[in-house]
Amino acid sequence: MIYLDYQATTPLAPEARAAMLPWLDRFGNPHSPHRPGREAAAAVELARDQVSVALGQQGGRLVFTSGATEAANWALSAAIRGSRRKIVTLATEHACILDTADGLAAQGAECVILPVDAAGMVDLDAAADAIDDRTALVAALLVNNEIGVVQPIAALAELAHRAGAHFFCDAVQGFGRVAIPLQSCDMIAISAHKIFGPKGIGALWLRNDSVIAPFIHGGGQQYGLRSGTLSPMLCAGFGAAAALAAERFDTDNRHVEALQAAALALLGSDWTVNGSLAARYRGNLNLRRDGIDSSRLISEVREVAFSAGSACASGSGRPSHVLRALGLSDAEARSSIRLGFGRYTTEDEIRRAAYLINEAATRQTEWA
Incomplete structure (x- = not known):
């Protein structure tokens, strides 16, 4: 099987697997004071440092979560405060942003969805008009999960901060793949299984001066913001994968650039790239060819694992909201x-x- 669905998930790196295996047998609770607990806590903190360094380590707090969906839900829900009850986001965002915004709107918040152009890029003039002194949070993907387009995060964040709003970046598809403008963001969501780490763990990075309400109450773990017993095994895998991604950043990017060039040349002119080809992560090619049915194509090409878009929306039967926004x-x-x-x-x-x-x-x- 040729696996070409890296946006849905990535293979587990051997280095991450090796870091995880000892913790199948070492069962200490990382929040306990005895030796097994302290050893587990050390593994968790090493992983926290490894992920923070891979992000850019410009201060801040890194809170482990069950994944980026939890991190996004937390960031948006906690942003609503006082008279600021407005969230501004993009039409091409992941469902974890758009659905959370819809849920908050049902509770009285205001949600503004910014349009994108035919290349998938946000209209910054429309953003400037929408972001005002009622805005609590501006939320945007760094790299789009369906079309790979890289948004101007720094420019959006500047508009948010000028209005006194916070800026949340969903960097799931960008972490380890493109430079993350950490200095522009107040909150960032990342996930381990998109960078050759294990499923079931992600993180929310918070700027030091970011004030956020606790998401899960209980034992007061993780700065008192997210209670619950962490898995040293998952943390260790995440940390090892992040360290490897930082080490291989340039090498991996040169590799995907070569692969993209080869794919475009081999597929040929019958295919059209959806979204900007310039402002794009090279490891994501979203293409269309007139007259084909993508679902049928996926079922017919059994030797290759690829998709029609987001794994989260597969099986819905609805056309991609990202492609419709283009x-x-x-x-x-x-x-x-x-x-x-x-x-x-x-x-x-x-x-x-x-x-x-x-x-x-x-x-x-031919048979159409």
Whole structure:
């Protein structure tokens, strides 16, 4: 099987697996005062340091969570305060942002959804008009999970701060892949399984002066903000994966640039890239070809694992809200596929996958 769905999840790095394995047998509670507990706590704090360094380590607090969805829910819910009850976000955001904003709107908050252009980029003039002294939070993806477009986070954050609002960045698809403008953000969500770490753990990074209400109450762990017993095994895997991502940052990026160039050349001119090709993470190619059905294509090309978009929305039957926001029709959205590749993908795999996908797509168009 050729795996080309790196935006949904990544393979577990051998280094992360090696860091996790000892903690299958070492069962100490990292919040206990005895030796096994202290050893577990040391592993957790090492992991916290490794993830913080990979982020850029410009101060702040890193709170481990069950994943980025929890971190995003927490950040948005905690942002509403006093007379500031407005959230501004983008039409192409992940469901964990848009659905949380909808939930808060049902409780009386105001939610403004900013449009994007045909390249998937936010309209900064529209953002400036929408962000005012009632705004509590501006939330935006650094790298879009469906189309790979990189948004101007620093510019959006400046607009937010000028209005006295906080800025939350969903950096799940960007962490370890592109530079994160840490100095511009008040809160950042990241996830381990997108950077070759384990599933079930993520983090919310908070600027030192960020005031946020506790999300889970109980034992007062993690600065009193998120109670509950942490898993040293998951933390260790996350830390090792983050350290490796920082170490391999340039190497991994050169690799995906080469893979993207190869994929575009091999797939050919029948395919159109959705979203900006310039302002984009190179390991994400969202493409469409007239006359094909992406769901049928995925089922026919059994040797290749790829997708039609977000894994979170698969099976819904609805056209991608991200592609619709770019101005694509339902038919164009349904004729689009997402190819995600990275560290462990080879050029031979890209070559084979392109051949199989083109062969199946041609059969579809010939028999249409």
